[in-house]
Amino acid sequence: MSTNKEIAVRVLDAVGGKENVNSVVHCATRLRFKLKDEDKADTNRLIQDDDVIQVVQSGGQYQVVIGSHVSDVYRELTGVANFDGESEKSAEKGNPLNQLIDIISSIFTPFLGAMAGAGVLKGFLTLAVTMNWLAADSGVYTVWYAIADGLFTYLPVMLAFTAAKKFKTNEFLAVSLAMALVHPSITELAGQTLSFVGIPVIIGASAYTSSVIPIILAVFLQSYVERFFKKVIPSFLQIICVPLAVFLIMAPVTFIVVGPLGTIVGNLLGSGYDAIYNLSPILAGAIMGGLWQVFVMFGMHWGFVPIAMVNLTQFGFDTMVPMLLPAVLAQGGAALAVFFITKNVKLKGLALSSTITSLFGITEPTVYGVTLPLKKPFIAACISGAIGGAIVGFSQVKNYTFGLVSLLSLPSFIPQDTQDMSGLIAAAIGTAVAFGAAFVLTFVLRFEDQPNPADTDTEKSKVPAPSITNERVVLSSPLAGRVVPLNEVKDQVFSSGAMGKGIAIDPANGTLVAPADGTITTLFPTGHAIGLTTTDGVEILMHIGMDTVELEGKGFEIFVKQEDQVKKGDLLVKFDLSLIKEAGYSTVTPIVVTNTPNYLDVLDMNQEDVLQGEDFLAIVK
Numbered sequence: 001m002s003t004n005k006e007i008a009v010r011v012l013d014a015v016g017g018k019e020n021v022n023s024v025v026h027c028a029t030r031l032r033f034k035l036k037d038e039d040k041a042d043t044n045r046l047i048q049d050d051d052v053i054q055v056v057q058s059g060g061q062y063q064v065v066i067g068s069h070v071s072d073v074y075r076e077l078t079g080v081a082n083f084d085g086e087s088e089k090s091a092e093k094g095n096p097l098n099q100l101i102d103i104i105s106s107i108f109t110p111f112l113g114a115m116a117g118a119g120v121l122k123g124f125l126t127l128a129v130t131m132n133w134l135a136a137d138s139g140v141y142t143v144w145y146a147i148a149d150g151l152f153t154y155l156p157v158m159l160a161f162t163a164a165k166k167f168k169t170n171e172f173l174a175v176s177l178a179m180a181l182v183h184p185s186i187t188e189l190a191g192q193t194l195s196f197v198g199i200p201v202i203i204g205a206s207a208y209t210s211s212v213i214p215i216i217l218a219v220f221l222q223s224y225v226e227r228f229f230k231k232v233i234p235s236f237l238q239i240i241c242v243p244l245a246v247f248l249i250m251a252p253v254t255f256i257v258v259g260p261l262g263t264i265v266g267n268l269l270g271s272g273y274d275a276i277y278n279l280s281p282i283l284a285g286a287i288m289g290g291l292w293q294v295f296v297m298f299g300m301h302w303g304f305v306p307i308a309m310v311n312l313t314q315f316g317f318d319t320m321v322p323m324l325l326p327a328v329l330a331q332g333g334a335a336l337a338v339f340f341i342t343k344n345v346k347l348k349g350l351a352l353s354s355t356i357t358s359l360f361g362i363t364e365p366t367v368y369g370v371t372l373p374l375k376k377p378f379i380a381a382c383i384s385g386a387i388g389g390a391i392v393g394f395s396q397v398k399n400y401t402f403g404l405v406s407l408l409s410l411p412s413f414i415p416q417d418t419q420d421m422s423g424l425i426a427a428a429i430g431t432a433v434a435f436g437a438a439f440v441l442t443f444v445l446r447f448e449d450q451p452n453p454a455d456t457d458t459e460k461s462k463v464p465a466p467s468i469t470n471e472r473v474v475l476s477s478p479l480a481g482r483v484v485p486l487n488e489v490k491d492q493v494f495s496s497g498a499m500g501k502g503i504a505i506d507p508a509n510g511t512l513v514a515p516a517d518g519t520i521t522t523l524f525p526t527g528h529a530i531g532l533t534t535t536d537g538v539e540i541l542m543h544i545g546m547d548t549v550e551l552e553g554k555g556f557e558i559f560v561k562q563e564d565q566v567k568k569g570d571l572l573v574k575f576d577l578s579l580i581k582e583a584g585y586s587t588v589t590p591i592v593v594t595n596t597p598n599y600l601d602v603l604d605m606n607q608e609d610v611l612q613g614e615d616f617l618a619i620v621k
Contacts, residue, residue, distance in 0.1 A: 004069065007051045008076035011064055014049070016040035018081040025109055026074040029053075029362055032105070033062040039529075039549055040491070044499070044594065053369045065369075106166040107216065108305055111158050114151060116361075116404035122148035123401055123412030130419040152402065155309075156181050156208060156215040163216050169223035173246050177222065178215050180251055181208035181259065194255075201255045204263045212309040213269075214262030218254045225249055266310040273307050277319055281393035285323040289389020289434070290382050292327035293367055312402060322397035322413055322427050324405045326388025326434030331366045332358030333384065333438030334377040338370055341442070342449050361406030374448070380441035388434025395426030407431075473536045473619040475515040476568055480612040481507040483604070484588050491546050494590040499541060501602035502592035502617065505610060507544075512573040513612060514566040515540060515591070521563075524549070527556030527573050531594070532566070538619050539595040544575055546586040555579035569613055593619060 002010075015021065015033055020041070022034040035041060041062055046055045053065040066073050108115075125145055128134040134141045151158065160178035164171040180186070187207040194201040208214055229245045230238060277284045295304070304320065311318035332355045339351035347370070354366035371378040401412045413423040484504040489495045494504070514532060522531025522541065528548040531541045544556070555576035560566060580587050593602050600620040610616045 002051050004072040005076040005080065007049075007066070007073050008080050010049060011046065011052070011066075011073070012077060012081055014042045014046045015062060015064070016042075021081070024074070024077065025106060026070050029067055029070050030056070030063045030065045031070060031074060031077065032109075033064065034060065035062045037547060037549070038062050039543070039547065042499075054372075103166060104305060107159060107162045110162045110165075114158075115402060118148045118151040119401045119404070119412060120408045122152075123409065123414070126400070126414045126416050126419070127411035129416075130414055130421065148401075152312075153209050154178075154182055155210050155212065159212060159215050160219055163219040164222075167220050167223040169219065169226050170243075170246075173226065173243055173250075174215075174219045174222060176247070177218055177250055177254060181211070181215060181218075181254070196252055196256060199252075199256055201252075202260050203255075204260070208259060210309075210313045211262070211266065212306050212313070213266045214254070214259045217262045217265075218250065218258045221253065221258060222246060222250050266306075267314060269307055269310050273311065273320065274315075277393075281319070281396055282390045283393070285389035285391070285393020286386040287389075288320065288323040289327045289330075289392070290386030292324050292385060292389075293331060293363065293378075293382060296363070296367070308399075309402060312400075317398040317400050317415070318402075319393075319396065319398055321399040321402075321405055321409065322423070323389045323392050325407075325409060325427060326392060326431045327382075327385030328358060328361055328363055328405050329407070329431045330381040330385040330388060330434040330438040331363045331371055331378075332356075333435035334381040334442045335366045335370045337380075337439045337442035338374065338377055338447070341446070344449060359407050361404040361408070376445040376447045377438075377442045380445055381438045384434045384437035384441060387437055388430040391430035391433060392427055395423070395430070397423040397427045397430075472621060473516075473534065473538055474615050475534075475538070475540070475617040475619070476613050477505065477610045477616040478512050478515045478542055478572070478591065478612070479505045479507045479589060480509060480610065481505045482609055483607050483616075486590060486592070489546070489588055489590050490586060491590070494543070494592065497596075499590075500592040500594040500596040502540075502590060503604045504588050504590040506588045507577065509612075510575045510577045511571060511612070512542060512544060512575070512589075514568055514570045514572055515542075515617075516568050517566070519563060519565055520560050520572075523558070523560065523562045526551065526553040527558045527575065528553075530560075530572055532572075536619075537595075537598075538593055540591065541594050542572075542589060542591050544573065544587075544589050545580050546588060548580060548585050550585070551580070551583060591617070593617070 011031065012018065012021075015035060016037065020036050022036055024031055024033045026032060033041075038057060043055050043057075046052045046064060051066070053067060056063040056065065121144060125134070125141060125148060129136050129141070156178040157175055160174040161171050164174035186203060187209060189203045190207040192203055194203065226242060226246050229242045233241045233245070308318045308320050311320065335351045335355045335358065339348055339355065342348050342351065351370050354370050357363070358366045367378065371381055397413055398415070399409070399412055400415055410424050410427060413427050414421060415423075482505065484506055486497065486501070486503055487495050489504050512530070516532070516534040516536075516538070518532045518534035518538075518540075520530065521533045521539070522529070524530070526549055528545065528551070529541065529543045531539065533539050548556075557574040559571045559573065566572070577587055593599070596602055603618045603620065605616055605618070607614075607616065
């Protein structure tokens with residue numbers, strides 16, 4: 001068993017080292033890197049690492065799934081690399097959706113654990129009062145309720161701190177701004193209008209306690225205001241004058257413009273979701289329950305966090321979170337079925353442990369380690385999550401406090417004023433149906449089981465050791481051009497042989513064809529890299545140029561789709577050589593056999609130049 005420091009060192013090396021990392025944060029189970037060049041990360045090495053569950057490239061992030069001890073690995077990682085996550089230089093912006101997801105995740109992730117703990121505690125306190133275990137006026141209830149509710153009451157203060165780190169502005173000025181929003185003198189004026197030098201200041205009906213959007217917008221604006229004053233105020237006066245100038249500007253701007261604007265945006269989000277939900281709670285439940293884990297996989301779930309928070313602030317309850325509980329527990333049901341079906345000892349242990357973690361809302365080990373790799377269990381869980389979500393939607397279950405979606409969320413479905421248990425019961429039924437359906441459906445759909453390594457070794461021992469023969473697979477060149485030895489490629493991942501043996505070609509024209517009959521198994525949407533598995537089982541990766549992913553598909557035209565069956569010589573990709581060169585990128589194209597260890601050797605034909613379709617690589621079995 002590796003130590004957390006050993007894991008951190010291996011992961012950092014595999015992602016390309018400190019110099020390839022723009023920033024890194026972590027969530028419940030994964031390290032979320034923003035890399036300068038994702039092509040420099042050795043994804044295959046990470047996937048094969050016993051301490052890494054999976055690697056996910058989504059939302060502009062390179063995500064390495066570690067498990068529930070990720071925070072310990074993160075702490076060692078930041079110590080080893082001597083950097084502090086988001087304090088590093090920002091990565092490239094990417095598309096607007098990726099930017100939004102990155103902002104939301106960066107702001108909420110640091111205190112997600114505290115928020116989840118407070119939410120569960122608040123729910124259990126409500127359950128304790130409902131079941132007459134505690135009196136609402138007892139000292140025990142008062143003390144615990146103060147910390148459980150305090151986080152949500154003064155949520156803008158937490159958000160101000162993490163938003164300031166994200167927007168790279170002074171955290172303490174941002175926190176001061178948030179404290180102004182939730183100051184008693186402001187909350188007492190909820191629903192009223194003030195006058196600031198003749199300008200009306202509208203204080204919303206619930207003021208700004210528990211609000212989300214106003215403080216995030218305010219801190220974003222503060223980052224520009226602070227930078228401006230740092231430029232115009234002499235350095236020896238900045239320690240006093242910059243904060244003073246920020247306060248004088250941002251306080252009235254926040255209360256007069258940003259606060260009301262943020263409230264309007266929040267109300268629109270809440271009203272928009274409410275309109276969709278009221279159209280058909282059953283359909284809403286089925287969609288959210290069925291697709292929630294897909295949203296999580298692509299990092300899109302962060303886009304729903306503000307909606308849940310706005311619902312709680314605007315209405316005092318949220319209907320979205322209860323519909324997600326069946327989706328989470330369904331993954332556990334499918335994993336439990338895998339535990340009973342599989343004969344693979346390692347998979348059996350992972351399935352059982354991930355079933356338990358899913359009960360507590362941690363599904364990444366379940367999804368990436370068990371259900372998704374086996375495909376059919378994941379499909380079974382999504383179908384079952386849709387069924388359970390529809391039941392919860394039909395029952396119109398409401399959530400009254402924010403927290404991590406898990407079995408521990410159930411008490412938060414009890415309203416504090418009426419202490420009605422019907423929502424909890426309906427959610428429990430929907431969740432139980434989803435768990436049971438996923439368990440049964442996985443048995444019905446089945447999956448291709450993985451053999452035990454020991455069994456494989458036994459089978460191998462029955463076969464005589466292979467002798468060196470002339471049996472080989474010959475590949476034809478996918479390109480025409482000058483042959484370049486792989487160790488001369490100006491990219492360490494390829495030149496070191498980490499990706500496998502092969503050669504590189506500096507192409508004479510812009511067409512890439514299939515080097516053999518096979519299946520397209522890897523296809524980047526940008527067209528710069530394509531993987532093919534031949535009918536003989538040879539796995540080939542063709543990477544057109546160096547760092548060409550930065551072109552985001554410009555100059556590339558793709559003629560195949562993932563899983564397409566192709567014949568030798570079929571056109572795969574056309575690319576604009578002149579455009580690549582004008583953009584300053586190398587056109588040298590590595591062609592490597594990524595499953596090189598499965599063969600005795602990979603040999604080139606010692607050509608200086610090669611024609612398209614000419615034999616150029618021999619794989620010795």
